[in-house]
Structure formats: structure tokens, C-alpha cells
Amino acid sequence: MIEAANISKSFGxxxxxxxxxxxxxxxxxxxxxxxxxxxxxxxMKCLVGLFNVDKGNIFFDDRDFSNMSIKEKRDIRQELGMLFQGGALFDSMTVEQNIMFPLSMFTKKSIEEKLERVNFCLKRVNLENSNKLFPSELSGGMIKRVAIARAISLQPKYLFCDEPNSGLDPMTSGVIDNLISEITHEYQITTVINTHDMNSVLEIGEKIVFINNGELWWGGTNQNVLKTNNKELNDFIFATELTRRLKK
Amino acid sequence: MLKPIGRYILLMLRVFKKPDKVKIFRKQLFTEFQSLGTDSLGIVAIISVFMGAVVAIQTAYNIDSPLIPLTMVGFTARQSMVLEFSPTIVSLILAGKVGSRIASEIGTMRVTEQIDALKIMGINPPNYLILPKITAAILYNPILIVLSIIMGLFGGWLACIVTQLVTSQDYISGLRYWFEAYTIFYALIKTVVFAFIITSISGYFGYYTTGGALEVGRASTKAVVFSSIFIILFNLILTQLLLA
Structure with missing residues (x-):
């Protein structure tokens, strides 16, 4: 479990x-x-430690991340996987090298063992036989899937996804959503997804928090998100004519 | 004014840490030898040959007095190449070629969140990205400068032969005349300092890039401008310290 307790962050x-x-x-x-x-x-960037919080604490399974030494934070970070909005794959490396990178940095596995893990992760995201491709040769959906494969290569306890569907067509978005959901349940990962895609909210939102103007505005599940009377949340969900018509 | 200096020092403190994995550092070091060093061999050789040739021709044309022996052409070419042209001018050219490359490479990694990805993995990004570049430049640039000196002296000799202004014998005796090995040491010290300036300043501008493609371009330009200014500044300081 990840817990944010009374956190505040300002820029200027x-x-x-x-x-x-x-x-x-x-x-x-x-x-x-x-x-x-x-x-x-x-x-999300505060949760993963890319930004330091001004006030409050962040706990990873009761371990206070915000008050840890650099070394302790590094140890926790090896338990984190993150899927960035643009994938953030290393351009100079092939798909195989991208996924192998965390394994080479943090494990003492032999090259055969690492390769076996890479192939397993690629198979898990349905991208077998794309080991030797470079990120520039991949489509948007493939980049996201490789990024997921890299994120799970070290078998993380916590997975963070920053707008995993941005720039993808609805069908590919569905594939990515389902993949994240399956991986979460299969490996019992604590997954946090940052999104404004309503399909994702309704399809895989087992727990939803709505942030408005930097404040926590609403919390619930995909079962009750459509039934809420919260005005700001309703304005957000039913922002388009199509969704308003569907609601009626 | 003080903020960038402080940020630069803090960045360097993060750069000069023990690498997470020595094996990976070694692999990166060899990649940087290739991209920062070997890939610059061609441009360094061409520029040096022409610089040496120009110095030799200009010196030969300016010797009017019959009291000045023509061996001075070789002597002047050697002193110019060793003391100034090779270590300083070639470093300025490398600041343009290598500096812009480093800043744009690291800057692009920053704006495409690749550096954030490294950080989240628990890797020290400045150490992982900048240390191999600084180390490679410090180790490889002296080789480039020695090559530049050799090519420059060869260019001077070639110009003398082609223009028939000075005989080969006079030029070579000039090269050998009153040679002090300390001048090579001086050139190499300057080269190492300039290599550090180029890679660390370019790394700094790349690392702190924010925004998009436009900012990456700006970071690249700033890297070249500031590296060049600091090379010129430290050229003066080192010359005063080592030759005065």
C-alpha cells in the first residue's frame, strides 16, 4: 500500500x-x-520522489519515503516501476537492451537469465520477436508496451503510470488498460494510474481519486463515479455533449 | 549569477561518485571514446594540417631580413602548434562539435523524461550520463592534441615543399631547434583542463534543460558559448601559471 499523508507542494x-x-x-x-x-x-511525481514534498509524508508499506536517506530511497526505487507518458525508452538502446537495463544495473543475473527475463516480459506484453528493434521503429502502442515490459522487469511492488493512453487510439488504449490491470492482479502490485481518459476510469478504475485545483475532491470506485452528485466531478466526467447525452 | 555556479558545483558532486556498476561504466566509456574521440579524428586532422600550413607560409613570407635563418619557419610552426593552436584552437573546435552533441543528447533525454526514468530506477543520472563523457574526453583529448600537433607540423612541411619557400632540411632543423619537452607537458595540461570544461559545462546545460526542442537547441548553443568563453579564460590563467 502507498499512503500520502497531508502532502503539500508549491512552485514559487x-x-x-x-x-x-x-x-x-x-x-x-x-x-x-x-x-x-x-x-x-x-x-504522482511527489509519490515517486521526482519532486520533494514541502509538507507531509509518503509511505510505501509503512516505510516513510519522504524522510529516508538517499541510499534507502534508492533501495525503494528498485521496487518501483514507472510508465511515462511518452514511454521514456532510451533511444540509443534496442527494445531488448531497454528491458535488460534495470536487470544489468541491479541484479547479478547471467546474460542468459537476463535474456530469459526479457523474453518473458516481452511475451507478457505480446511483443515477442521485437528484441532488436529501436524505439524509433516502434508505434505509439508498442512503445507503451515496451515501457510496461521494462517497468515490470524487476518485478516491482509498485507501478506508476502517467497517462498511459495519451496519444493512442481507443482500441490500443483498451489493450494497454487491460494489460496494466492484468499485471496488477497477477503480480499483486500497487498500481497508481494518472489519467483523464474516461474509458480507463470506467473499465479499470477499482479505486478513483479526483483531484481538483490541487485538492482531493472525491474518492470512490468506477461503480459510483457516474452516480455522484459532486458538481466538479460531474463537470469533469460529463464535459462533452456525447457523455451528457449518454447520461440522459 | 551565483545560482548557476552553485548548481554546477552540486551537479559535479553528483557526477563524481563511484559508478553503480563498473562493468557498465567501462562499456559506456568505450562508447564515449568512439563518439567523443575517434569520431573527431577526421576534423582534427584536417584543421591541423591546414593550420600548420598557414602558419608556415605566413612565417616564411614575413621573414624579410637575411639575418633571420629560414629554419625559423619550422621553429615558429612548432612553437605555434604546440603552445597555442593545437591545445586551444582544437579545443575550441571540439567545444563546438562535442559540446553541442553532449548538451543536445542529455537535453533530449531530459525533455523526453529518460532522465526521470533513470532516477526512478534508483540510478544517479549525472553520474551515469556525464562521468563517462568527462572521463573519455580527459583521456582521449590529449591523444587528439598530440595528433593535431603532428598533423600541423606535417602540414607546415607540406606547404614548404609545395610552395618551395623553405627547403625540407631547413624546416626540419627548425622543428628540432631549441626544443623543450616542457612545452608538450604545458599543452597536455591545458588540453585536460579544456576537456573537463567542455564536457562538464555541456553536461550541465544539457542536464538542466527544461521545455522542448527549442530549449534543447538553446542549451546546445549555450554549452558551446560558455565552454568557449571558459576555455579562453582558463587559457590565460594556465599560461600565466605554467609559463610565467
Missing amino acids: EKEVLKNISVQFEKGITNLIIGRSGSGKTVL
């Missing part, structure tokens, strides 16, 4: 996160939703 005069407390459960997909600029990416 602008307070982006205001005293947020939230828990993300193990073995389910936890979604952070909100408008662009609401602070959800900053929240």
Missing part, C-alpha cells in the same frame, strides 16, 4: 498540492483523475 507562490491525504491499495488499479493542470502529475 503557486500551491499545486494542498494538504492531500490518500491511500492506494495493493493488488488493484488506483486511478488519479482530474483536469489538466489540477496537480495530478505533480502528485
Whole structure:
């Protein structure tokens, strides 16, 4: 479980996160939703330690991440996997080298063992036989899948996904969503997904938190997100004419 | 003014840490030898040959007095190449070629979140990305400068032969005249300092790039400009310290 306790973060005069407390459960997909600029990416970057929080604490299974030494943080980071919006694959490396990279850095596995793990991860994301391709040769959906394969190569306890569907067509988005959901349940990972894609919210949102203007506005599941009377959340969900018509 | 200096020092403190995996560092070092060193051999050789040739021709044309022996052409070419042209001018050219490459490579990694990916994996990105480049340049640039000196002296000799301004014998005796090995040491010290300046300043501008493609281009330009300014500045300081 990941817990953010009363965290605040400002950039200059602008307070982006205001005293947020939230828990993300193990073995389910936890979604952070909100408008662009609401602070959800900053929240995720605070959770993974890319930004230091100004106030509050972040706990990974009761381990206080915000007050750890650099070495302790490094140990925790090896338990984290992250899927970035653009994939963040290393351009100079092939698919195989990208996935093998964390294994080479943090394990003492032989080259055969590493290769076996790489092939397993690639198979898991349905990308067998693409070992020797470079990121520039991959489509948007393939990049996301390779990034997932890299994120799970070290068998992480925590998986963070920053807008995994951005730039993808609805069909590929569905594939990525299902893949993340399957991996979460299969390996009992604590998964946190940052999204404003309503399909993802309804399909895989087992726990949803809605961030508005840097504040935690609403929490629930995909079962009750459509039934809520929260005005800001309704404005967000039913922002388009199509969704409003569907609601009626 | 003080903020960038502080940030640069803090970055260097993170760069000069023990690499996470020596085996991977060694592999990266050889990659950087190739991209920062071997790939620059061609441009260094061409520029040096022409610089040596120009120095030799200009010196030969400016010797009017019959009291000055023509061996001075070789002597002047050697002193110019060893003391100034090879270590300083070639380093300035490398600041343009290698510096822009480093800043744009690291800057692109920054804006495409590749550096964030490294950090999340628990890797020290400055150490992983910048240390191999600094080490490779410090080890390889002296080789480039020695090659530049040799090619420059060869260019001077070739110019003398082709233009028939100075005989081969006079030129070679000039090269040998009053040679002090310390000048080579001085050139190499300068080269090592300049190599550090180029790679660390370019790494700094690349690492702190924010935004998109436009900012990567700006970081690349700044890297070349600031590396060049600091090379010129340290050229003066080192000359005063080592030759005065």
C-alpha cells in the first residue's frame, strides 16, 4: 500500500498540492483523475520522489519515503516501476537492451537469465520477436508496451503510470488498460494510474481519486463515479455533449 | 549569477561518485571514446594540417631580413602548434562539435523524461550520463592534441615543399631547434583542463534543460558559448601559471 499523508507542494507562490491525504491499495488499479493542470502529475511525481514534498509524508508499506536517506530511497526505487507518458525508452538502446537495463544495473543475473527475463516480459506484453528493434521503429502502442515490459522487469511492488493512453487510439488504449490491470492482479502490485481518459476510469478504475485545483475532491470506485452528485466531478466526467447525452 | 555556479558545483558532486556498476561504466566509456574521440579524428586532422600550413607560409613570407635563418619557419610552426593552436584552437573546435552533441543528447533525454526514468530506477543520472563523457574526453583529448600537433607540423612541411619557400632540411632543423619537452607537458595540461570544461559545462546545460526542442537547441548553443568563453579564460590563467 502507498499512503500520502497531508502532502503539500508549491512552485514559487503557486500551491499545486494542498494538504492531500490518500491511500492506494495493493493488488488493484488506483486511478488519479482530474483536469489538466489540477496537480495530478505533480502528485504522482511527489509519490515517486521526482519532486520533494514541502509538507507531509509518503509511505510505501509503512516505510516513510519522504524522510529516508538517499541510499534507502534508492533501495525503494528498485521496487518501483514507472510508465511515462511518452514511454521514456532510451533511444540509443534496442527494445531488448531497454528491458535488460534495470536487470544489468541491479541484479547479478547471467546474460542468459537476463535474456530469459526479457523474453518473458516481452511475451507478457505480446511483443515477442521485437528484441532488436529501436524505439524509433516502434508505434505509439508498442512503445507503451515496451515501457510496461521494462517497468515490470524487476518485478516491482509498485507501478506508476502517467497517462498511459495519451496519444493512442481507443482500441490500443483498451489493450494497454487491460494489460496494466492484468499485471496488477497477477503480480499483486500497487498500481497508481494518472489519467483523464474516461474509458480507463470506467473499465479499470477499482479505486478513483479526483483531484481538483490541487485538492482531493472525491474518492470512490468506477461503480459510483457516474452516480455522484459532486458538481466538479460531474463537470469533469460529463464535459462533452456525447457523455451528457449518454447520461440522459 | 551565483545560482548557476552553485548548481554546477552540486551537479559535479553528483557526477563524481563511484559508478553503480563498473562493468557498465567501462562499456559506456568505450562508447564515449568512439563518439567523443575517434569520431573527431577526421576534423582534427584536417584543421591541423591546414593550420600548420598557414602558419608556415605566413612565417616564411614575413621573414624579410637575411639575418633571420629560414629554419625559423619550422621553429615558429612548432612553437605555434604546440603552445597555442593545437591545445586551444582544437579545443575550441571540439567545444563546438562535442559540446553541442553532449548538451543536445542529455537535453533530449531530459525533455523526453529518460532522465526521470533513470532516477526512478534508483540510478544517479549525472553520474551515469556525464562521468563517462568527462572521463573519455580527459583521456582521449590529449591523444587528439598530440595528433593535431603532428598533423600541423606535417602540414607546415607540406606547404614548404609545395610552395618551395623553405627547403625540407631547413624546416626540419627548425622543428628540432631549441626544443623543450616542457612545452608538450604545458599543452597536455591545458588540453585536460579544456576537456573537463567542455564536457562538464555541456553536461550541465544539457542536464538542466527544461521545455522542448527549442530549449534543447538553446542549451546546445549555450554549452558551446560558455565552454568557449571558459576555455579562453582558463587559457590565460594556465599560461600565466605554467609559463610565467
